[in-house]
Amino acid sequence: MKKMIYFSGLFLVSVLAMSMSLLPGTAYQVGDVVADFELKGVDDKMISLSDYMGDGGLILVFTCNTCPYAQLYEDRLIELHQTFAERGFPVLAVNPNDPISKPGDGFAQMKQRATEKEFPFPYLFDADQIVFPKFGATRTPEVFLLDANRVLRYTGAIDDNPKDAASVQKAYVREAIEAIQNGNSPEPTKTKAIGCGIKVKKA
Amino acid sequence: MFIVGLDYARPGQSVFGNVRFLLDILCVVKNQGLHMRIVSLVVFLSLAFLGRSQSGEIPILNFTALNETLNLESDTTYVLNFWATWCKPCVEELPFFEEADIAYKDRAVRILLVSLDFATQVHEKLVPFLKNHTINAHVVVLDDPDANTWIDLVHPDWTGALPATILYRQKDRQFKEGSFDSTADLFAYIDSFHLKN
Structure with missing residues (x-):
């Protein structure tokens, strides 16, 4: 009898786990392995996550042209890339916004912004809005830090002071990369920040 | 203060x-x-x-100051909308909050618009914006850089994306991330909270 309860319990748990992983709302959590994806960049070439991964991992960031908080971080993203690309963690930027809701975030405008700012990293367009929901991204800018095994190790803010880079106390992404490189776990693994809600296509 | x-x-x-x-x-x-x-x-x-x-002066608060308003223990329902002039969906729903401010005047419901506009742009952007859009509801500016420390204190469900709205009365809280579709949508949301026991 005990065994039966045990097995039916196990069965229930596994069914529950299976159904949960199939739910559309289930996004990657820290510790999950991220699936590869491929999107078009501002140079009109398709770039995949696996193509672009560094030896250490990748700084994936959902960002856009129009959000003031995203703009505040453009120079810091460039700096992160310049510091960490050669240490195995390049930046990969993805614009998730629907340009019908936000015309300044269209592909042509992305090209223009990338040229103006001389982005040293690829700037991809999630035109069909299929990538950002897998990550559970809700705002721009929002970082997803992956390690060499494509495991999600940190999500959230770039640092703790959007408005003033000089006053940053906690450089979350930088510290998380350094933790990974030293064989430690980033702490914290998740932070929140103010950002612009991602503009989702209206059905 | x-x-x-x-x-x-x-x-x-x-x-x-x-x-x-x-x-x-x-x-x-x-x-x-x-x-x-x-x-x-x-x-x-x-x-x-x-x-x-x-009047016309818009207070600029850190989160400690705003948090007092999030913990008033009266029978009033407080509706706090987090927004910014540069946030398009926020601006689209702002008239609904202005209408609520007028419509709920005689009831124990208070609207507070918490702007995340940059403190340095209050006079050049926020004040003219409120004038042009005839927004007379209460406005404060929240200026506190390390949002990671306070977003969860507003509501654990908030990711930090704008707009976001929290309703509370004493210890009871209801939170929505994203915008309202219409005045009726907002009013229904307020009523469902305010009119429950």
Whole structure:
């Protein structure tokens, strides 16, 4: 009898786990392995996550042209890339916004912004809005830090002071990369920040 | 101090409006000690006399100051909308909040628009924006850089994306990330919270 309860319990748990992983709302959590994806960049070439991964991992960031908080971080993203690309963690930027809701975030405008700012990293367009929901991204800018095994190790803010880079106390992404490189776990693994809600296509 | 600022924020509001709003606050402190009563009286009087000359000034608060407003223990339902002039969906739903501010005037519902506009742009952007859009509801600016420390204190479900709205009455809270579709949508949301037991 005990065994039966045990097995039916196990069965229930596994069914529950299976159904949960199939739910559309289930996004990657820290510790999950991220699936590869491929999107078009501002140079009109398709770039995949696996193509672009560094030896250490990748700084994936959902960002856009129009959000003031995203703009505040453009120079810091460039700096992160310049510091960490050669240490195995390049930046990969993805614009998730629907340009019908936000015309300044269209592909042509992305090209223009990338040229103006001389982005040293690829700037991809999630035109069909299929990538950002897998990550559970809700705002721009929002970082997803992956390690060499494509495991999600940190999500959230770039640092703790959007408005003033000089006053940053906690450089979350930088510290998380350094933790990974030293064989430690980033702490914290998740932070929140103010950002612009991602503009989702209206059905 | 914050409450003083809150009342200054409503341009074009009568002294009586300020007084009425303050009465709510006084109800909160009536069970407190003599010291609090005196403090409240001072705040009350200074507002009644000085409030008008200060109207148009928008208070800039850190989260510690805003958090006081998130923890008032009265029977009033407080509706706090987090927004910014540069946030398109926020701007689209702002008229609904202005309408709510008018429609719920005589009920125990208070609207507060918490702007995340940059503190340096209050005079050049926020003030003209409120004037152009005829927004008379209370506005404060929240200026506190390390959002990771306070977003969860507003509501654990908030990711930090704008717009976001929290309703609360005493310890009861209801939160929505994203925008409302219409005035009716917002009113239904407020009513579902305010009218429940």
